Structure formats: C-alpha cells, structure tokens
Amino acid sequence: MSPFAAILQTLFPGTCACCGNVLVHGERQVCMHCLTDLAATHYSGIGGNPVERLLTGRIPFQAATALYHFRQDNTVRSTVHAMKFHRNAELCLLMGRLMGQELLHSGRFDDIECLVPIPLHWWRRLRRGFNQSELLCRGIADVMQRPVCTRAVIRHRYTRQQSLQSHTNRSGNVEGAFRTKKPELLTGKHILLVDDVMTTGATLTACADALAAVPGLRISVATFSTAQ
Numbered sequence: 001m002s003p004f005a006a007i008l009q010t011l012f013p014g015t016c017a018c019c020g021n022v023l024v025h026g027e028r029q030v031c032m033h034c035l036t037d038l039a040a041t042h043y044s045g046i047g048g049n050p051v052e053r054l055l056t057g058r059i060p061f062q063a064a065t066a067l068y069h070f071r072q073d074n075t076v077r078s079t080v081h082a083m084k085f086h087r088n089a090e091l092c093l094l095m096g097r098l099m100g101q102e103l104l105h106s107g108r109f110d111d112i113e114c115l116v117p118i119p120l121h122w123w124r125r126l127r128r129g130f131n132q133s134e135l136l137c138r139g140i141a142d143v144m145q146r147p148v149c150t151r152a153v154i155r156h157r158y159t160r161q162q163s164l165q166s167h168t169n170r171s172g173n174v175e176g177a178f179r180t181k182k183p184e185l186l187t188g189k190h191i192l193l194v195d196d197v198m199t200t201g202a203t204l205t206a207c208a209d210a211l212a213a214v215p216g217l218r219i220s221v222a223t224f225s226t227a228q
C-alpha cells in the first residue's frame with residue numbers, strides 16, 4: 001500500500017461488513033469480534049456429518065461439508081447477505097480463503113482437482129455483477145492451489161430465488177435448471193462443487209444431476225454455510 005493510500009485509509013477507515021463497527025488496524029472487511037462470532041459447524045473433518053447425511057442417496061459424493069451455521073439472527077447470515085446483496089467481492093474472497101484453510105486442514109479434500117461454483121443464470125449474474133460462489137472458489141483456490149472451472153456447467157433456466165421458496169417448492173424450482181456445456185473439461189476429475197448456502201440441498205442436487213453425464217466424474221461438496 002502506498003503511503004498516500006495508508007493515510008487515506010487511516011482518515012477514512014473501513015467498517016465491518018457484518019456489524020458496521022469501524023475496523024481497526026489489521027482487520028479487513030470483518031471485525032475480529034464478528035470473525036470469532038461465526039458459528040462454525042466443525043463438519044469438514046467428519047465423515048457422516050449432517051451435510052453428508054442430507055445428501056446421501058441424492059448425490060454420489062466423495063465428501064461433503066458446510067463450514068458455518070446459517071441462522072436468521074446470526075453473524076453468518078449477515079456475512080452471506082453482505083457477500084450476495086451488498087455485492088462485496090472482497091468479502092467473498094476472504095471467506096473463500098477461510099473455506100480453503102479448513103478444507104486443507106481437514107485432510108478429506110486433498111485429491112480435489114478442480115473447483116466448480118454453482119452457476120447463476122446469466123441474467124441474474126448480470127444484475128448482481130458477480131457470482132458469489134465463483135468468488136468463494138477463487139478464495140479457496142488461493143489456499144488450495146486448484147483451478148476454478150466456470151465453463152463446464154451452466155444454469156440455462158432462470159429460476160425464482162431459492163431463499164424465497166418454501167422448502168417443499170425448492171426441488172421443483174431448480175429441477176432441470178442446469179446443463180453441462182463443456183463436459184470434456186471435467187472428464188475423469190474429482191471436483192469440488194461450491195455454493196454459499198445449503199438449505200435443502202435442492203440446488204446442489206440439481207447441478208450434480210446435470211453433471212452425472214460427465215464420464216468418470218467424482219463430486220465433493222463444500223458450502224460456506226448450512227441453514228439446516
């Protein structure tokens with residue numbers, strides 16, 4: 001950082017994306033209080049964790065995890081909202097790096113070859129300006145040193161926002177919404193499907209269904225949070 005930029009940052013310090021408090025020296029995007037307040041699941045190192053139980057029989061996966069508990073009144077929800085609706089790209093990258101560190105330390109995701117974000121429909125991506133899951137992947141990639149593949153699978157059907165659907169409507173809302181576009185990019189690989197929030201697992205299942213046609217593909221799953 002240039003001396004001029006450092007002076008500017010001192011005069012106009014950033015604020016925490018979750019609580020709005022002024023960030024102090026060494027803090028980026030999220031204050032230390034909010035960072036330690038993120039409700040960790042500790043699922044990543046555990047086979048048969050609740051995320052894996054939810055997906056069993058729906059997706060043929062190798063390993064699955066979600067890092068934080070999403071609740072209506074907690075810091076994880078504020079973080080997800082800041083990433084998605086306040087278009088905070090730097091926060092997405094930061095949270096992706098946290099994901100990467102946990103996945104690496106768990107030892108259960110070591111043979112992942114490629115990171116695949118759940119795609120947005122092009123129109124939603126245009127309106128939002130970015131795909132938060134893709135930026136989470138970029139953060140994970142910084143830590144795990146794996147390529148991010150965004151061209152193999154697309155969301156070809158515009159769907160209503162999942163968070164506005166009842167739990168029973170969610171599967172129907174996203175069923176058939178995805179299709180593979182360049183399956184050869186993933187042939188024979190072990191991929192990590194990445195999303196920001198998992199609630200019923202309907203979106204991940206629909207995307208994995210589309211990927212089922214890719215020969216020799218193995219799938220693992222990691223989401224930033226779970227609303228289960």
Ligand SMILES: [Zn+2]
Binds near residue numbers: 016019030032
């Ligand atoms: Zn805060």
